[in-house]
Amino acid sequence: MPLNTEPAIARPDDFYEALIDAHRDLTAEQSAMVNARLILLLANHVGDMEVLREALARARAGV
Amino acid sequence: MDRDYQTLVLDYRRCDDQAAAVPARHPVVVVGAGPVGLATAIDLAQRGLRVLLLDDDDRLSVGSRGLCYSKRTLEIFDRLGCGQRIVDKGISWNVGKVFFQDALAYRFDLLPEAGHRRPAFINLQQYYLEGYLHDHAAALETLDIRWRNRLVGLERLEDGVELTVDTPDGAYRLRCDWLIACDGARSPTRALMGLESKGRVFRDRFLIADVRMTADFPTERWFWFDPPFHRNQSVLLHRQADDVWRIDFQLGWDADPEEEKKPEKVIPRIRALLGEEREFTLDWVSVYTFACRRMERFRHGRVIFAGDSAHGVSPFGARGANSGIQDADNLAWKLALVLEGKAPDRLLDSYASEREFAADENILNSTRSTDFITPKSPVSRTFRDAVLSLAGDCAFARRLVNSGRLSVPSVLADSPLNTPDGDAFAGPMVPGAPAADAPVRRGGAADWFLAHVGQQFTAVFFTGGEPLAAETASALAGLAAGPIPVRAVLVVPAGATAAAAPGLTVLEDAEGLLALRYDARPGTVHLLRPDQHVCARWRSFDAGRLRAAVATATCTA
């Protein structure tokens, strides 16, 4: 199962707003913690190591 | 009654070799009487070989070092006949607690699976371990131990090695066919040969304190990440024998080791952990650093490296001595066969490849633990803390917490000594796996499976309890003949009584666990190596096939 980069979220704007909201009023350090926890939670949900590796590579390649 | 192994002085004695006009020749010299050298020498001597063990010192392990010994190590000591004393003195534990900042993050239970003779781990000070091994070794007739005999020179010969050994009476030379270097992390043998052990040195320091107290602390492994009493660092508390508790404080790279060792620095740290009111005495304090590394090759002709000389790991995971003892276990039977002329010296290349593979596995695990315990960058620290903060609520995060992945033996699945499966099998007893234990009955008495396998090759034949066909019985018994003898063990279901056949050990599968663990059906045969690793298995017995597998496992094919 390759990494899905096609649209999968039904209401993208809702998601984006929720993502930014999750960081409201947090210091940069706290935000970093939220991000880290979020990545861990989602990574476990995905579970598939192949997908995770592909996502890691994708994320890094653009930086 | 135990001796005081911490102060025991082992006497230097002058020996004939020192006055010999031409260097005396020995089949095997083992350099270094640490746990690995002692285990290697014991194993070889108990195989009837004449062994010389040299050590530069006259003391056993000084201070606080190894403490946590794994089930597999205990099983190896059982095979050597010195396991019980170690287990009796050791502290068994199963529960570990991981704290993050001021709260318990989670608790784990090693949940030992029932039906094994030995627990997952015991804790015991290294000086006891070495003391017991030494007592066992000292009673062996073919083993000569020379204290204060320091290897200072080494020359490789066509068919052996010439050594220069320094003693209180001056230096002397001797020769050996095989040299086993068990001389520790700083291995002089390695240095004398111009070889290196390469890898990663961690820029961190740890303070070890051995504390004696009659505490009502539970017998558990406690690990703190960033506790209030030692901010930003980790702390480990472990119980050892004789009411001694071992505490490891991470100090960071910038700490001054000499300063940190001073009682006025150490005692407040311990008080902060134990509570102000608790009484204790300080047995030992030291500061250590560590590296994860290994030699590129463990065999260099007639010189073979084992234990810390060959590889080093961080202490998290207790993989140092435990893996070294497995080196000894792997090496002794092979070297014995080579020395007896029953196998080519190529067999020793499999020692190197199997144990290099195991070392890589240990280094990988130990490096990963170290990266979790001492994060190397701010983002690594954030992820570490994120994992710990989720661990209380989320089972998945608990699996990510890494306060040391405790030593388990390697499965040598890619070993050239294995005969690949031809028949279908399930379960973990694949060729290369260390044999699992199980409760058995022998002649009606409770016993353990592992007590009857290993030392030599063993064919384990499972039956349904029906009488053996005469030709099968004689073929099984016949395995004992021939240059490389194979012991035959017959396993019958609980309650079945097999007529004892000559030359066969009959074991009753007391709880049915043996058949379960080996995925066995009537007719199944497992071939185990002298070090109790599975090397072949079939659904039916065929003496020719079995002989061929023994030949593969000894490079005599």
Ligand SMILES: Cc1cc2nc3c(=O)[nH]c(=O)nc-3n(C[C@H](O)[C@H](O)[C@H](O)COP(=O)(O)OP(=O)(O)OC[C@H]3O[C@@H](n4cnc5c(N)ncnc54)[C@H](O)[C@@H]3O)c2cc1C
């Ligand atoms: C803090 C700490 C905690 C540890 N915890 C654990 C644990 O819980 N579990 C575990 O399994 N391991 C643990 N270890 C690792 C363990 O202590 C080592 O892996 C183990 O001692 C290695 O055994 P060895 O026989 O290879 O080497 P060593 O024990 O170092 O023995 C080498 C021997 O060679 C001798 N020697 C050296 N040079 C010469 C010479 N020139 N001539 C003759 N003799 C010589 C030395 O005197 C010594 O006796 C720990 C280590 C440390 C530092």
